Amino acid sequence: MALAHDDLLRLLESLRSADGLEIVRAAAERVLQELIEAEATQHIGAAWGEHTETRTAYRNGHRERTLTTQAGDLELAIPKLRAGTFFPSLLERRRRVDQALYAVIIEAYVHGVSTRSVDDLVKALGSDTGISKSEVSRICGDLDESLTAFRNRPLDHSRFP
Structure with a gap:
């Protein structure tokens, strides 16, 4: 999933103004979020807003999850499904x-x-x-x-x- 133009500009600005640890934290948070979204897309069988024959569920927002790391707290959004459950395999x-x-x-x-x-x-x-x-x-x-x-x-x- 590619970053939107606005997201790239925000990331660039935070990289310019942040210290080294903040850069690592922001990068880790973004990478983990992208991996979670990619896994959700695979689990559902369709990307956000995409209509396919293989779709097994529909997204229904996100729930917040804080992951504490040595780089700081990472705020992640776990996709919710209308029917069934999803929890990313990279988190416990x-x-x-x-x-x-x-x-x-x-x-x-x-x-x-x-x-x-x-x-x-x-x-x-x-x-x-x-x-x-x-x-x-x-x-x-x-x-x-x-x-x-x-x-x-x-x-x-x-x-x-």
Whole structure:
């Protein structure tokens, strides 16, 4: 999907006036949005406003989704469908932080850092909004479940003499 002339002018102006991190954030946001729209088009079988025989659904607006990355918060728009569901494969459901920040949060949890300090750490790494206590708890709960499953796994005694 090509950028419209106005979008290109806005992007050019933001590149001129922004610092390096803002350029990376804006580029990442734009690339991810274009990938989401392309995947939605493939899922539906038709582009926005296009009428084809292969169309399987109709778009019905967008819902906002914030993805927190080391470059800052990316505001993405996920297409909604009139019937059925669509969620882009490049994002994970119920995860609003990228893998690098996820690893930092897990590392902080393992070292006993408080959730308030984790929020400060995430903000220092580029997030505009930080991370909520409940999000930290959910991420760490996933880790606790994984560790419990690992501890309770059956041992293969044939490997040990």
